[in-house]
Amino acid sequence: MTVARVALPLAAPQTFDYWVPAGLAVARGSVVRARIARRALAGVVVGVDQSESVARERLHSIEEVADLPSLPDDVTDMCDFVASYYQSAPGLAHALALPPLLRRRGRAASGKPPVAAPTAAAPATLNDDQARAVAALVSALGSFSPFLLHGATGSGKTEVYLAAAREALARGGQVLVLVPEINLTPQFESRLRGALPNAHAVTLHSALSDGERRASWLAAARGEASLVLGTRLALFTPLPALALIVVDEEHDDSFKQNDGVRYHARDIAVWRAHRRNVPIVLGSATPSIESFAHADAGRYTLLELPRRAPRAAAFPSITFVAPRGHTMREGLSQALVDALSQRLERREQALVFVNRRGFAPSLKCVACGWQAGCPRCAARLVLHRDPDHLRCHHCGHRSNVIAACPECGNVDLLPLGSGTQRLERALHSLFPAARIARIDRDTTRAKGAFSAIRAQIEAAELDILIGTQMLAKGHDFPRLTLVGVLGADNALYSADFRSTERLAALLTQVAGRAGRAGLAGEVIVQTDFPEHPVFSMLATHDYARFARTLLEERRIARLPPASHVAILLAEAHARADVDRFLDDAHAFARERVQGGHGDVEVFAPVPALLARRAGYERGQLVVQSERRSALQAFLPQWRDALPAIARKRVRYAIDVDPAGFC
DNA sequence: AGCACGCCGACT
DNA sequence: GTCGGCGTGCTC
Numbered sequence: 001m002t003v004a005r006v007a008l009p010l011a012a013p014q015t016f017d018y019w020v021p022a023g024l025a026v027a028r029g030s031v032v033r034a035r036i037a038r039r040a041l042a043g044v045v046v047g048v049d050q051s052e053s054v055a056r057e058r059l060h061s062i063e064e065v066a067d068l069p070s071l072p073d074d075v076t077d078m079c080d081f082v083a084s085y086y087q088s089a090p091g092l093a094h095a096l097a098l099p100p101l102l103r104r105r106g107r108a109a110s111g112k113p114p115v116a117a118p119t120a121a122a123p124a125t126l127n128d129d130q131a132r133a134v135a136a137l138v139s140a141l142g143s144f145s146p147f148l149l150h151g152a153t154g155s156g157k158t159e160v161y162l163a164a165a166r167e168a169l170a171r172g173g174q175v176l177v178l179v180p181e182i183n184l185t186p187q188f189e190s191r192l193r194g195a196l197p198n199a200h201a202v203t204l205h206s207a208l209s210d211g212e213r214r215a216s217w218l219a220a221a222r223g224e225a226s227l228v229l230g231t232r233l234a235l236f237t238p239l240p241a242l243a244l245i246v247v248d249e250e251h252d253d254s255f256k257q258n259d260g261v262r263y264h265a266r267d268i269a270v271w272r273a274h275r276r277n278v279p280i281v282l283g284s285a286t287p288s289i290e291s292f293a294h295a296d297a298g299r300y301t302l303l304e305l306p307r308r309a310p311r312a313a314a315f316p317s318i319t320f321v322a323p324r325g326h327t328m329r330e331g332l333s334q335a336l337v338d339a340l341s342q343r344l345e346r347r348e349q350a351l352v353f354v355n356r357r358g359f360a361p362s363l364k365c366v367a368c369g370w371q372a373g374c375p376r377c378a379a380r381l382v383l384h385r386d387p388d389h390l391r392c393h394h395c396g397h398r399s400n401v402i403a404a405c406p407e408c409g410n411v412d413l414l415p416l417g418s419g420t421q422r423l424e425r426a427l428h429s430l431f432p433a434a435r436i437a438r439i440d441r442d443t444t445r446a447k448g449a450f451s452a453i454r455a456q457i458e459a460a461e462l463d464i465l466i467g468t469q470m471l472a473k474g475h476d477f478p479r480l481t482l483v484g485v486l487g488a489d490n491a492l493y494s495a496d497f498r499s500t501e502r503l504a505a506l507l508t509q510v511a512g513r514a515g516r517a518g519l520a521g522e523v524i525v526q527t528d529f530p531e532h533p534v535f536s537m538l539a540t541h542d543y544a545r546f547a548r549t550l551l552e553e554r555r556i557a558r559l560p561p562a563s564h565v566a567i568l569l570a571e572a573h574a575r576a577d578v579d580r581f582l583d584d585a586h587a588f589a590r591e592r593v594q595g596g597h598g599d600v601e602v603f604a605p606v607p608a609l610l611a612r613r614a615g616y617e618r619g620q621l622v623v624q625s626e627r628r629s630a631l632q633a634f635l636p637q638w639r640d641a642l643p644a645i646a647r648k649r650v651r652y653a654i655d656v657d658p659a660g661f662c
Numbered sequence: 663a664g665c666a667c668g669c670c671g672a673c674t
Numbered sequence: 675g676t677c678g679g680c681g682t683g684c685t686c
Contacts (some may be wrong), residue, residue, distance in 0.1 A: 037666095
């Protein structure tokens, strides 16, 4: 009897067997419907066997084979690898490769007719560095070749991607382009359509409807779409003629999925490029320390674009202003206020960057020092206006602003610090005639809100932009000549080992928004620590040197990428349940590892970076090894032992290569 | 992920 | 005495 092993979208550690009715064509990669726990689910056939592992009478039959292209081998292999590397359920990993709308019955959409084969359009003018990078990428087509494209902000990385993509398309190949954020897809898409008008490009991200996503998936899987542009979920799209992968802003943490299957799209993209024998280019103005390490070790070819592109201005000038000891108006230094009014006179645009939304990050009693805290999280409540309320940015808890301190009864409660709302008010009162927009998650929540603001910026209908990091990444605003950075010092106090790297990248990115189209740019950073290396880096525009300093520090401290890390995260309502579980998991791990050099090191459990969230006490346990293979050998036995160790009420997850830990 | 099974608080 | 709370475990 023929039995199909099916990966179903369940958290189960195993696949499930079904018998294959005669005449049903089923093979590895087939997408099927199968009945489980009296409902039908879409699953992926991972193997076909003659024997059965389950008693015949318990075996159900495959209900039907979906009217969809089968998943190609590289995609099923990639899902197997993801499940095994990240210690996740095989069914959840394979579900990443399925198009949405499979829960509903019904046949696949008919699909668009194939478009004409792309023809090469006139290439854009490239400078020598860009031309050299393109030549390297083009000559690598047809073989696995990872590149790190380190291009300063405004140096024209996108032109390099597009020129390489044009060549890949001309040879009949498909190109996969991954960007970290949905907000970056429209800008990339329009440049792409301009540069490659004959390419059939589709987008793929979570803001699209299921129908749109399915249409894009099908066009890609059928080989009709020649270019797929999307966020991390687009990584799993079947691409029968894949010829080139581009990962833009490769340093960005958004490529790491932080729940469910905790994969890193950039890392798995490299795996897929290797599996498919195609080149991959990881591009950034601020590459990750990991990628610099790969380049230094000769595993990645480093391509550098040190200069700004032909029409762009020189690098912006950087000035530091100490907020401490200076007369400040609502957190704004006089130097920044002067620079802002200068821009208004010149009818140029300015961006004031503050990485905190809301009015004030905290509400404090001036008499006794009490601060408003979230009842369900180990975090301060953030004061918001319009209407006045307190909000927890971790669990969404909302409450009214209290009139008096609950500890001492004092009615003098002080909003502490400055967020985007407060800055907006301050700038409105300083510059009543200026057209000011606040761009953060609160103002861009609605669909299309970001594009609308973007259009206003481009049409010069705005003078001052107040933005969080969503405005710092990758955007190109030609009339923007001034960037003010507020609250940068906050990041210096973070416990996370990656906080300095993140701050350096964010500062470089946000500074890079200034002066991109011929107009001189200026950056004013308010900091009490202008001598800190991260700020010196900004002033000298030498990110690579700074990254290598950090890499050396990581080697000394044996932190990633000098070591490989996995963390066990646990949460429960009672702290004692978390502690007991992590202590037992710790004891188990200690018993299983040798403790020798190069083996796995097991650290004691500690509270998580956010020790309580939404009423759950949280803890974590770090295991690490200088050898990735040693860690990978240890993790499966740990994962398999944990269900028995976990007491009731404890939820847990293993996070391999976590984005951050302390 | 559902959905049933299984032990502890307020009702017809 | 039951109805039902959701915590726990299984699904081919």
